[in-house]
Amino acid sequence: MNGKLTKEFELKTPTFTGFNEFIIADLKGFFKEVNIKPVYTGVLAQGSNLAQSVVRGDNDLFGSGHPTNIAVARKAGAKIKIVLHSMVDSPENNKLHMTWLVKDGGKINSPADLVGKKIAVGNLGGCVDLLNSEFLKQNNIPKDKVEVVVMKDELQEQALRQGIIDVAVVHPPYNVKAENAGGVKVLTTSFDIGTKAGDGTIGGLAVRAFSEDFIKKHPDVVKAYIVADLKAQQWINDHYEEALKLEAEYLKIDPKDMAGNIYPNQWWVKPEQVQWWIDTAYKNKLAGFENPGEIKAEDLFTNDLNPYYTKELAIPANK
Incomplete structure (x- = not known):
């Protein structure tokens, strides 16, 4: 597999309305490199639940959200799992x-x-x-x-x-x-x-997830997605102003009004980052987090399909 699919796979995702590395992965051809063809299913309606749409199969990718979204969805019975980290916060x-x-x-x-x-x-x-x-x-x-x-x-x-x-x-x-x-x-x-609250950057930690059914049926697609998404994350960090211009054009926003996000220099999900969100949710008695200890970080994510974590692929040089 080597991080690439042998035949094209159409990956369904809601249409994005804000900055997201998925857009860059598409525009720069990183998805094409791994044989993934993005299919945009339209803007998610107000009040719609992205995690539930992924579990139903209306969308394949949970491409916008955080550990608590996945925790609440799983507690409600949705079989969905984090496979990758995304952005972190910045003071800029x-x-x-x-x-x-x-x-x-x-x-x-x-x-x-x-x-x-x-x-x-x-x-x-x-x-x-x-x-x-x-x-x-x-x-x-x-x-x-x-x-x-x-x-x-x-x-x-x-x-x-x-x-x-x-x-x-x-x-x-x-x-x-x-x-x-x-x-x-x-x-x-x-x-x-x-x-x-103890960590400025971690308050921005976003995650990417798939349904457990999708992971079971399409493990190689998940691997290929991780490769392309991480490439986009690192490209954005290295070419931030260019990324803003590309996303502004895609989102039809005046470039002077554009802003985005940066990404950590890491290659797989770290348990302590997910745990911070869980602990903070319990501390604030967020809905679904009434009983401390009920939700555990290790239940929310897997690195088993990350080819860098499993050493199927080497981490790119200079990273």
């Missing part, structure tokens, strides 16, 4: 995982002003939910003293300006886009929250 504005934005000149000038306000999150049980809960905890604000509203990132800037919500919590590029338009200011960032 155009590489941040998430940004908490409020109106400039508005009523929110400090965390204490959040009491009674509406905070938008892209989904429940994921990164925004977790880190927003941690942010409130760090500032001694009970979760029941704020109203959490589920809203897609791309809709939050307008909702904030119209006063429908009081806080927008957005991923790149929507943070930079809103800041460039003016009239908003940063209340906090995921990196700052993560730093206070």
Whole structure:
């Protein structure tokens, strides 16, 4: 196999609306190199559950999310497993995982002003939910003293300006886009929250996963995907500005408003990174994390199909 498939495989994934290494792997031909043909199934509808769509077979790849998403899905009975890490957080504005934005000149000038306000999150049980809960905890604000509203990132800037919500919590590029338009200011960032929780970079850790059924039926596809995705991750780190331009064109976003993510210099999933998310979820009593010790990191991921971990392939030179 040597990291490549002997015949083409069509890999189904939702259409991306934000920065993602999958886009680069497609545009730069890294998927083609391993004989994977991406098939975009359309933008996931508001309120739809990506993990469930993967288990149903509507999509093959869980290509946008975090360890807690997988943990909650598995607890609900979804047989899905992490096979690869993705991005991590950075303090640089155009590489941040998430940004908490409020109106400039508005009523929110400090965390204490959040009491009674509406905070938008892209989904429940994921990164925004977790880190927003941690942010409130760090500032001694009970979760029941704020109203959490589920809203897609791309809709939050307008909702904030119209006063429908009081806080927008957005991923790149929507943070930079809103800041460039003016009239908003940063209340906090995921990196700052993560730093206070013990690790600034780990608060951005994303993961990639497949259903256990897919892994069993198509192990070589999973291996090939890992090879191509890791190549894209490292390429982005080495060619960040070019990656921003390519993704801006793909997403039809003005290049000056584009922002993205960076990736760790690692080649397989590390248990301690997954464990940080589980521990932080338990600490904040995230839905599904009421009983400490019930969810274990080793149950959420496997490195068995990672050809670098198994030494089927050598880690590329200079990496």
